[in-house]
Amino acid sequence: xxxxxxxxxxxxxxxxxxxxxxxxxxxxxxxxxxxxxxxxxxxxxxxxxxxxxxxxxxxxxxxxxxxxxxxxxxxxxxxxxxxxxxxxxxxxxxxxxxxxxxxxxxxxxxxxxxxxxxxxxxxxxxxxxxxxxxxxxxxxxxxxxxxxxxxxxxxxxxxxxxxxxxxxxxxxxxxxxxxxxxxxxxxxxxxxxxxx
Numbered sequence: 502x503x504x505x506x507x508x509x510x511x512x513x514x515x516x517x518x519x520x521x522x523x524x525x526x527x528x529x530x531x532x533x534x535x536x537x538x539x540x541x542x543x544x545x546x547x548x549x550x551x552x553x554x555x556x557x558x559x560x561x562x563x564x565x566x567x568x569x570x571x572x573x574x575x576x577x578x579x580x581x582x583x584x585x586x587x588x589x590x591x592x593x594x595x596x597x598x599x600x601x602x603x604x605x606x607x608x609x610x611x612x613x614x615x616x617x618x619x620x621x622x623x624x625x626x627x628x629x630x631x632x633x634x635x636x637x638x639x640x641x642x643x644x645x646x647x648x649x650x651x652x653x654x655x656x657x658x659x660x661x662x663x664x665x666x667x668x669x670x671x672x673x674x675x676x677x678x679x680x681x682x683x684x685x686x687x688x689x690x691x692x693x694x695x696x697x
């Protein structure tokens with residue numbers, strides 16, 4: 502069963518990575534680059550501040566820090582270093598078949614994708630925090646996280662299974678951290694501002 506899933510994952514990777522377009526390489530590299538995220542997530546912090554007010558926002562920051570620690574370090578320590586599945590660009594059986602951007606491969610192990618874990622944690626946390634206002638926000642957040650995850654396959658550093666598992670793990674972390682945030686607000690008696 503696991504061997505069959507691994508075969509399907511490799512086939513899906515080769516189909517996606519092999520269908521790369523040179524014009525898209527730069528776009529995907531930009532989506533994967535940390536400097537691209539800073540303005541996006543700075544804007545989300547501003548949205549949280551406006552939506553919840555200063556008192557709630559002060560409690561939000563430690564929860565977000567915990568969330569990033571769990572999604573990023575947790576994906577490495579708990580999963581990557583335990584499972585030790587080689588990235589496709591490090592897999593001897595795929596040598597010569599993987600398209601890489603500027604020869605960059607990353608660390609030895611790839612399961613799960615920390616990029617997917619981090620972005621889905623933030624997307625789920627924010628979607629829950631925004632409470633459906635505006636209506637398009639949840640879809641946009643999950644779409645952005647999915648695009649970042651896809652970029653990792655396009656760039657040759659993750660299998661689709663790495664990204665999907667990272668998304669599930671990160672989404673769970675984001676949901677749990679929002680539950681913690683909401684619980685802290687209730688405990689402290691802080692009411693969100695609830696401005697649309």
